[in-house]
Amino acid sequence: MDARRTSLSANETRTRILDVAQALFAAHGFDATSMRMITGDAGVNLAAVNYHFGSKDALVQEVLKRHLRPLNGSRIQALDAAEAAAGGAPVKPSVIVESFFSSPLELAAGSDAGREFMRLLGRTFTEPSPMIRDFLVTEYEEVIGRYREAFCRALPAVPVEEILWRLHFMLGAMSHAVAGVDSLQVLTGVKVDEPDAMQRMAPRLMSFLLGGLRAPLPGPDGRIE
Amino acid sequence: MDARRTSLSANETRTRILDVAQALFAAHGFDATSMRMITGDAGVNLAAVNYHFGSKDALVQEVLKRHLRPLNGSRIQALDAAEAAAGGAPVKPSVIVESFFSSPLELAAGSDAGREFMRLLGRTFTEPSPMIRDFLVTEYEEVIGRYREAFCRALPAVPVEEILWRLHFMLGAMSHAVAGVDSLQVLTGVKVDEPDAMQRMAPRLMSFLLGGLRAPLPGPDGRIE
DNA sequence: GTCTATAGGGGGATAGAC
DNA sequence: GTCTATCCCCCTATAGAC
Secondary structure (H helix, E strand, O other), X not given: OOXXXXXXXXXXXXXXXXXXXXXXXXXXXXXXXXXXXXXXXXXXXXXXXXXXXXXXXXXXHHHHHXXXXXXXXXXXXXHHHHHHHHOOOOOOHHHHHHHHHHHXXXXXXXXXXHHHHHHHHHHHOOXXXXXXHHHHHHHHHHHHHHHHHHHHHHOOOXXXXXXXHHHHHHHHHHHHXXXXXHHHHHHHOOOOXXXXXXXXXXXXXXXXXXXXXXXXXXXXXXXXO | OOOOOOOOOHHHHHHHHHHHHHHHHHHHOOOOOOHHHHHHHHOOOOOXXXXXXXXXXXXXXXXXXXXXXXXXXXXXXXXXXXXXXHOOOOOOHHHHHHHHHHHHHHHHHHOHHXXXXXXXXXXXXXXXXXXXXHHHHHHHHHHHHHHHHHHHHXXXXXXXXXXXXXXXXXXXXXXXXXXXXXXXXXXXXXXXXXXXXXXXXXXXXXXXXXXXXXXXXXXXXXXXX
């Protein structure tokens, strides 16, 4: 850091704000992170966030978009590739699951910033703020639609409601696992903050998800076995 | 509500604050819920929270404790009963899972307030606040220890780390399913807010969890099959 | 373009009247 | 015991100087 520096390029300032904001949002949550904390840590002026992004809400959306857009894009590419390889036949459920969950797990395993982002994203699903909810609905609309359709084609005998429930459970297990909830970490002793924790987790999670997806459906009386 | 009423008994005020706070925390989150919102909705004075609970943080803990203590108590009772029925032999994994997850699912299915509390609790796991994290660690210490031990006895061939990961995944799937994350609800069309949604979900979730628990372990190369 | 200074609106907590 | 009035803090956003 050059102490004689008096200004940054517009792009440098933007990126620096996004990086710092992501770290602080991940560590403290959206509400508990103030613009003063962000601009202070980033070494930029308090007014810079409003100048570059318009508002704190817009900054939140920009932080999420930056990695979520490419993430959901590669999910769709993976499904495209799997469907092309299947040549018109339905794609196997295990391949669909792998296509959906590989990208986020690779992102989380690839770098500190990637892991940080996935922790943030996992927590974002449980934010009650309408602004966040609307944002996620828009961002996930296409990818969820594509995968729902793929599952329905792969499992024509299973009612669509059952498929949606299982997709919901799988998303929950992944979100929580990646968010690496500190409480559970302390309780169970599973270290989710070590650099290679995600590499060790990914195959275990994938196995768990497939096991859940393949579990026998409960009978009409709610009994499982 | 009697408009002529000028005061409430201390106990009535306390309970009313707890009920209203739980509803607002569930709807808006802890940070976004102000003491003014709570005391306003409860029809009590602004100073009442500090008088009865000491601080907003203490109120948060009290709201959580009120139902979490009985919840974890009945989890331990269920495990005690299962171990007594097994007469010294290890309890079957499916019975352990059922013992752990029946109580929260029944609470969520039993009443509007129970569902509201479980939604709140599900979100609480992802709160980054140290105060919340410390609170949860303390409250879950005993019950997690008991269940970890039971799983280890039931599955002596499985490394303890694998068991802890699966427990972590199961807790995540349940938390998210019960929190009924609005975003996922909108995306998947699964209605989690209908009165009987929890009754319909419970057997499906239990089946999913057992399927995940029983999934084959990934090999040393990370391959599943 | 960048930053300083400040407006304007909550927030949690509490002293002191009743 | 209960409530009113208020303290003092920090927040976001912006007008206007540089």
